């Protein structure tokens with residue numbers, strides 16, 4: 205423990221260290237032991253847990269604390285240490301004096317090779333997690349550990365000083381605590397304000413390359429900071445048991461923690477200060493299931509979809525007041541588009557991994573050519589094919605580039621918005637017309653039928669299902685690429701619907 209040389213000689217590095225958390229509970233899973241176990245696993249350790257206190261708490265605060273007897277605490281501690289070789293210990297909430305004394309006695313008897321102490325005193329919600337009468341005992345415990353990780357109010361209590369008002373003062377306090385205890389102090393900047401969130405390892409006894417080794421990361425704008433201190437300290441215990449280098453450990457842990465904060469909102473746990481996303485890396489890498497991927501694509505273009513329905517072209521198309529010049533421009537450009545679209549569909553068919561998909565994309569390519577011919581017969585007439593307008597050209601260049609360079613997954617996702625957005629548009633406008641009882645009199649009802657008929661809607665559904673299957677087989681990097689390409693094609697669809705307003709009368 206605290207003695208530096210002793211620590212260095214006894215610390216055996218392990219790829220999967222066995223890490224014991226001695227801490228209180230959080231039934232919502234964001235802080236305490238539940239957070240520690242996730243944090244240890246997310247950082248590559250095997251987590252174990254001894255409960256010091258049962259805490260009825262949630263993302264809003266603490267309702268009650270029940271502290272089991274110290275005899276039972278010791279039985280838990282002994283049950284682990286009599287059987288398992290412990291590589292690192294993280295100590296969190298200790299609640300009261302008797303608990304601190306028992307943990308201290310167990311540490312002295314067991315002498316684990318690496319101990320990190322998070323001196324938990326008060327939660328973010330302002331509730332006490334350590335009896336005021338136990339503060340001195342906690343101060344005395346610091347010199348028995350290898351790393352102590354106080355937040356700014358805790359650092360002040362340990363030193364019996366006023367809380368630091370800024371980062372420079374915090375570092376000075378960290379130095380004083382290290383000098384007094386011989387221990388490395390992780391000074392944390394979470395409670396400060398500012399665009400950055402600094403943390404620093406401070407050791408006044410020459411253990412580090414410099415007395416202060418600082419790491420700064422951007423401050424994540426989020427309310428979901430519940431359990432960050434717990435997660436940081438248990439991650440530090442885990443990674444230090446793998447690397448044996450405090451600076452390298454903090455650098456790695458801070459990067460992980462920052463991403464866990466940035467992804468926290470996706471968990472949607474509780475209505476107060478939610479937990480961080482410990483397993484964001486694992487979730488990002490795992491293959492999506494069912495319609496998960498397409499649902500995330502669809503949700504990602506919510507604003508594009510709303511903007512399409514607000515376009516003057518679409519509003520006028522729906523209520524039948526669309527100017528013939530705009531409609532003619534749109535149809536002529538659509539005919540140009542369909543031709544190239546058919547080429548890219550043929551490419552998708554060539555790349556498709558199953559016969560079913562090959563047939564589907566090939567049939568769609570054929571249908572496109574038929575719709576193009578029908579457009580000429582019924583709407584465009586014998587007018588010569590116009591040059592592609594600016595938007596059409598941009599969209600076609602995008603589709604052709606993806607068609608030439610993209611994998612099957614990327615090609616089909618580039619084609620998807622045309623199926624999906626047109627099916628949505630056809631269905632919604634057709635329903636509007638029917639609701640108004642104007643199907644007979646509506647000038648564009650026959651054209652809208654192309655996209656609202658059941659066969660087209662079914663095709664769109666199958667295209668979505670094939671994209672989901674392709675995403676499930678893709679790497680996470682390729683899925684990111686798919687999402688970007690889908691958004692680009694969707695943006696082009698929006699611009700395409702708006703192009704008559706901008707270009708029809710030039």
Ligand SMILES: Nc1ncnc2c1ncn2[C@@H]1O[C@H](COP(=O)(O)OP(=O)(O)O)[C@@H](O)[C@H]1O
Pocket residue numbers: 354355356392393394395401402403421422423424425426429431432433434436461462465
């Ligand atoms: N909004 C944030 N953005 C980035 N990092 C943060 C943020 N809030 C806290 N942290 C980091 O979380 C860890 C815990 O910090 P802190 O809030 O100071 O302690 P505690 O959770 O014990 O009160 C530190 O590494 C700190 O830099």
Ligand SMILES: Cc1ncc(COP(=O)(O)OP(=O)(O)O)c(N)n1
Pocket residue numbers: 227228229230235236237259261296297324326327328329333429430431432433434435
């Ligand atoms: C059981 C338990 N232990 C510790 C805390 C405090 O967690 P911490 O990571 O310091 O941060 P906040 O949750 O206070 O933001 C806790 N709440 N419960």
